[in-house]
Each structure stands twice: as C-alpha cells, then as structure tokens.
Amino acid sequence: MIYVTRKEHFNAAHRVYNPNWSEEKNLEVFGKCAHQHWHGHNFELHVTVKGTVNPDTGFVIDLKKLKDIIRDSVIEKLDHRNLNLDVDFLQGKMASTENLAIGIWDELFPLLKSPNHQLHSIRLYETDNNYVDYYGGN
16 A cells, blocks of 8 residues: 655635624634634645555556646536635534545545545644644544
8 A cells, every 4th residue: 555645825815703602602612713804824734645656657646637626526516615605515614624624535536446546634734833644534
C-alpha cells in the first residue's frame, strides 16, 4: 500500500454558532468564532489517496487528475465563499472545521474510488496551529 497526498488552498469565511442558543451562549462557547459578521481563514487541504502502483504508469493515481477532481468538486465550491451560506454540502450543519472535513470527504470519496485506489484521509488546516484529520465514517 502506498499513500499519495495532494495539497490545495482555499479562503473562506464562516461563523461557528448554534442557532438554538442565545448570542451570549454562542459567544461563551465559541468566542470570536461566533461573531455575527463572520470571520475568515486561509485553509490548507491535504487529500490522501491510498492504493497500489499501476505497473503501466508507475502511479497510484495521476496527480493531474487528482488535482482536477479536488478543484472541480471541492475548491470551486469553497474558495472565497461563505461556508454557512454558499456551500451546498454544509447546508443545515454547523460550519465547523470538523464538519467541513467530513463534507469534503463525502464530496470526494465516490470520485476517488477505483479498483487500484481510494480516498484514505482528509487533513484540513484551519490555522497553522489547528487542523483536523478525517478517515471516513464507520
């Protein structure tokens, strides 16, 4: 088994808040992340695919194809967007980095499944110091 990772960047705004709570409770729990006028991040996304090396190409996956899949199905939906308002796969969910990583997985998993490879993990950096890893459901 070999693992191949593609790194991408996107910029997006969001607000982390629970609509069932008061503004005071949201600020108490989420701090400045609950600010009613949003805040933004320069996200860094790592998409890792695992599989076996194709003897004809020497690749687990063609990195140009991987780049195109990530950009077309995820980055285009996220870059310079409001995660709470503009992103279809986050509708009805709290726009946390954890939920965003799960949503990205759900968008990419069916596109990165073949007999020779599959999506292994999503690593999403919200800041230089904070990131989440997601390895799929179950």
